[in-house]
Amino acid sequence: MVSPAAGPLPADGEAWLDWLASQRRAAELTLKAYREGLHALLRLAAERQPAELDMQDIRRFVARLHGEGLSGRSISRHLSAWRSFYRWLARHRDVRVNPALGVRPPRSPSPLPRVLSPEQAQALLDPEPLNLLETRDIAMFELFYSSGLRAAELAALDVDTGIDLAQGMVTVTGKRQRSRSVPVGGKALAALVRWSALRPQLARADEPALFVTRSGGRLSTGGIASRLEQRARVLGLGVHVHPHMLRHSFASHLLQSSGDLRAVQELLGHASIRSTQIYTHLDFQHLARVYDAAHPRARK
Structure with a gap:
């Protein structure tokens, strides 16, 4: 299971969310979703730091989330959060690689249209x-x-x-x-x-x-x-x-x-x-x- 959206993150994670809130005026729902996404990344990375991860790690994490039953849409939101976090790390912590770039979520089946009886x-x-x-x-x-x-x-x-x-x-x-x-x-x-x-x-x-x-x-x-x-x-x-x-x-x-x-x-x-x-x-x-x-x- 993905970690709940609530709860503290490491210092870099909280600084990133504060920056999104103050500089980008991110909505509360966006901040909540991004917090949940970063919790998921840290859980999947176990003891490794985000700066140590590469694209193969991110692809493997996406596969694990899919195997855990997370929908393609939810995984896409997580990937969006990860890309944003790595962009912030590149700007503020000199992390030069964004391993989430180019990684695509699995396709979600198209919902069937609703009809009247x-x-x-x-x-x-x-x-x-x-x-x-x-x-x-x-x-x-x-x-x-x-x-x-x-x-x-x-x-x-x-x-x-x-x-x-x-x-x-x-x-x-x-x-x-x-x-x-x-x-x-x-x-x-x-x-x-x-x-x-x-x-x-x-x-x-x-x-x-x-x-x-x-x-x-x-x-x-x-x-x-x-x-x-x-x-x-x-x-x-x-x-x-x-x-x-x-x-x-x-x-x-x-x-x-x-x-x-x-x-x-x-x-x-x-x-x-x-x-x-x-x-x-x-x-x-x-x-x-x-x-x-x-x-x-x-x-x-």
Whole structure:
């Protein structure tokens, strides 16, 4: 185990932290993390002094920390502290070698995106709007979930371009200026029709945006995220919902139903299938839960 962040360090360690606090105005959390990192270095070095260590020692220490179960992110923080400490030693104690330079932490697995369950998605979208702004919000969130758009793509939609209600399609320009057309589901189309009829009550006469603010201008991505978070909170979903979660939910639920990874890739606008493959892991987790719950021999 790594030594706790609290507790005294040797004189050079305390002088380094004092220098960070007074000269670099380091935050308390940074100082705490760096103290913990230096404790880890001294523990791993045993009786040897930091000036005696070389790059092979640091690499060996990184391997030991990884073997002890420390995450790549935590090891990266330790390495940052070690590099900073050796820079201070070079300036104030004439230590000429920084053995932590060039040493990389082990890769941490990418966290899987969080998604809503189909039941949570229904709980978010099914309640009828109570006013004009909620009518707008439901149209936005239905379109998010129906078509897997990014927040910036949705915010950029205009009344006269992008949405084809007759054909049930939305065309957007995504990353790297890649254009794609995505089907719009029936519930989203109905919500868009309702909003389109009421939009003139809010929108300025010269405003082209499909989704507008209370004052009539284009709704920003931050405004969209704020409204989505507020709706989830008011409805008591119990999870923090953000726009990209609806995009993840669209992809995951579609893959669970169809199993067609290539189609999901095209609908999301991913340039590479590798970006889409993360949803196969989510799909496998779903299947594993179904198996554990249903198979008579699944439980130990």
